[in-house]
Amino acid sequence: MEGPAVNADVLIVGGGIAGLSLAWQLAPRANVVLLEAEGTLAYHTSSRSARQMQPSYGPGPIKELTARSIRAVQQISAELGHSILSPRPLIFIGTEAESAAQSGANGYLKPLSHADALRMSPDLRPESFEAACLDDSALEVDVPQLLEYYRAQAVAAGAAINTDAPVHTAQRTGSGWTVGAGSNAYSAAVVVNAAGAWADPLAVVFGVGIQGLRPHRRTAAIVSTERPVDPAAPMIAAADDTFYYRPDGSDLLISPCESVPCIAEDAKPVDADVRRLMQRIDAVTSLGISGLRRSWTGLRTTAPDGLPVVGYDPEAPGFFWLAGQGGYGIQTSAAMATMASELILTGGKSCGEVPAAVAEALSASR
Numbered sequence: 001m002e003g004p005a006v007n008a009d010v011l012i013v014g015g016g017i018a019g020l021s022l023a024w025q026l027a028p029r030a031n032v033v034l035l036e037a038e039g040t041l042a043y044h045t046s047s048r049s050a051r052q053m054q055p056s057y058g059p060g061p062i063k064e065l066t067a068r069s070i071r072a073v074q075q076i077s078a079e080l081g082h083s084i085l086s087p088r089p090l091i092f093i094g095t096e097a098e099s100a101a102q103s104g105a106n107g108y109l110k111p112l113s114h115a116d117a118l119r120m121s122p123d124l125r126p127e128s129f130e131a132a133c134l135d136d137s138a139l140e141v142d143v144p145q146l147l148e149y150y151r152a153q154a155v156a157a158g159a160a161i162n163t164d165a166p167v168h169t170a171q172r173t174g175s176g177w178t179v180g181a182g183s184n185a186y187s188a189a190v191v192v193n194a195a196g197a198w199a200d201p202l203a204v205v206f207g208v209g210i211q212g213l214r215p216h217r218r219t220a221a222i223v224s225t226e227r228p229v230d231p232a233a234p235m236i237a238a239a240d241d242t243f244y245y246r247p248d249g250s251d252l253l254i255s256p257c258e259s260v261p262c263i264a265e266d267a268k269p270v271d272a273d274v275r276r277l278m279q280r281i282d283a284v285t286s287l288g289i290s291g292l293r294r295s296w297t298g299l300r301t302t303a304p305d306g307l308p309v310v311g312y313d314p315e316a317p318g319f320f321w322l323a324g325q326g327g328y329g330i331q332t333s334a335a336m337a338t339m340a341s342e343l344i345l346t347g348g349k350s351c352g353e354v355p356a357a358v359a360e361a362l363s364a365s366r
Contacts (some may be wrong), residue, residue, distance in 0.1 A: 003097040003342045004082075005178060005184075005186055005187040006033060007186075007187050008029050008032060008033040008186060009030040009032065009034050009188065009190065009358060010012070010032050010188060010190045010192060010344060011032075011034075011175060011186050011188035012026075012033070012035070012194055013035050013181075013192065013202060014034075014035075014192075014194030014198075014199075014322075015035070015041040015042060015163065015310075015331045016042050016194065016308075017042065017146075017150075017325075018333065018336070019036070019194035019357045020021065020041065020042070020147060020151050020324050021150045021334060022194060023154035023161070024153045024337060024341070025337045026154075026159075026344065027154045027155075028157045028158075028160035029181075029341070030345065031158070032152070032154065032159040032160070033159070033162065033163045033188070034159060034222075035162050035181045035343060036161070036165060037164075037166035037167070037168075037198075038163065038164070039164050040163060041147070041161070041163065041363065044192055047079045051137060051142070052090075052092070052235065052328065052329060052331070053066060053070055053073070053139045053140075053247075054066070054090060054121055054135060054137075054187055055070065055108050055137045055138070056108030056109055056136070056137065056324070058328050059068070059306070059307065060361075061307060061357075062332060064355065065328075065332035066328070066331045067334055067353065068335035070085070072098055072334035072335060073334055075083055076146070076334075077184065078186050080149070084142040084145045084149075085139045085140070085141055085142075086322055087138075088133070088235050089120070089136045089234040090136055090234060090235045090236070090237060091134055091236050091237070092132060092133050092237050092238070093117065093131070093132045093236060093237070093238065095130050095131065096131045096239075098131075098240050099132055099239050100131070101131050101239070102133050103364065106135075108167040109133040109134065110134045110136070111134075112133050112134040112262070114126070114130070114131065114191070116132075117129070117132035120134075122232055123287045124236065124284065124286075125283070125284060125286055128283060131239075135158065140246075140337070142332075146330075147153055158282055160270055162181070162184075164182055165182040165184070166181060166200060167180070167205060168205070170191070170206040170207070172206075172207070172218055172316075172317075172318075173187070175187075175189060175204070176188050176189035177189075177190075177318060177319075186192065187297075188318075190318050191206065191319055191322075192320045192322050192340075193206075193286060193320065193321050194323060195301065196298040196323065196325075197213075197264035198209070199211070199301065199309075199324065200212070200213045201264060203319075206316065206319060207314065207316075208313055208316040208319050209315060209355055211309050211326050213302065213309070214261055214301065214302060215261070215262055215265075215300070216259040216261055216262065216300050216301070216302065217258060217261075217262050217267055217297050217298075218257070218258060218294070218298050218299070218300050219255060219273060219277070219297045220254065220255040220270045220295065220298075221254050221255070221274050221294065221295035222252070222292075222293040222294050222295075223254060223278060223290075223291065223292045223293060225251070225252060225288055225289055226288030226290045227286065227287045228250070229247050229251060231249060231250065232247070233247050234246070236285070237257075241257050242256065242257055242280075243255065243284075245280060245281050245284075249294055251284060252285075254281050256273065256277045256280070258273070262299070267297040269295040269296060275327065286343070290352060300326045302326040303322055303324040303328065305366075306359060307324070308323065308325045309321040309324040309362065309363075309364050310322055310336060310363070310364070311348060311359070311362065311363040312348045315365050316364075320340070320344055320364075321341070321364040322340050335354060338352055338353070339351045339359060343359065348361055
């Protein structure tokens with residue numbers, strides 16, 4: 001390592017949606033340095049998402065954070081002078097039992113008749129489903145714009161963002177942590193573990209007990225179609241969570257919704273899985289998939305109970321967890337960052353305007 005250590009109040013490790021949103025919230029009130037191992041920000045999961053904000057998606061604490069995040073992103077849109085959110089209703093289709101189970105377990109979903117589902121999405125094959133239910137509150141979010149807003153606001157407030165800076169050493173000091181990343185050394189009172197799929201391996205480098213976080217594969221693809229795609233059409237999802245598709249401009253974005261445990265890696269799609277997915281979607285819609293534009297696989301990292309881990313480690317002073325967002329990272333980012341920043345700055349004594357019950361449910365000591 002070259003030169004003296006770079007000093008910071010808070011050192012954030014991870015340049016995805018979690019780390020960037022936290023830098024946005026912290027930078028106006030603290031000296032923040034963010035480290036990203038890759039050469040570009042948001043290289044892994046954050047750039048490979050479905051780009052949806054769904055108030056109906058997830059357990060209670062996630063729904064609370066999602067509702068707050070949507071309000072925050074609406075304020076960001078007003079600040080930018082254009083909306084980065086657009087309506088994208090979500091229709092679940094399946095058997096009568098599957099549809100009833102979805103709508104019965106989720107107060108956001110409304111039963112939708114077979115005829116109304118076909119009216120809203122004329123490309124559905126009538127024989128491909130028995131029943132449907134609707135989430136008319138779902139939104140599509142321009143994730144690149146949201147990520148860039150977080151980054152630009154953090155930098156404008158004084159945050160330093162360093163890429164090509166993988167953490168390789170860490171040592172606890174009397175006043176915090178000394179960290180080696182890339183060819184530089186950093187010193188900070190607080191280190192935030194926002195390393196996504198690498199959160200538990202990073203904790204090992206710091207000598208901190210792991211949280212049992214596990215990455216899971218989730219594949220998606222962009223495909224062309226024989227018939228024109230309506231860019232304003234709803235998102236269609238299987239009520240048994242085995243696929244979804246939605247417009248992506250004049251193409252379709254499709255996913256098998258798989259959740260296959262794997263190691264932390266730069267995940268790649270399996271060609272055979274993508275081909276099977278294309279056949280499955282073709283059996284549901286009459287648009288006629290004509291070709292594969294591109295495909296990718298991201299990693300959704302979850303704790304054993306399925307909730308994110310947000311808070312100071314109970315055994316390692318100055319080590320803060322912001323990890324395990326699973327499939328909820330985009331839709332909760334604004335509110336989760338606000339909550340996390342308050343916890344960091346108050347030593348865990350306050351979570352700001354977010355209900356204390358939410359912070360307790362996500363706590364690293366739960």
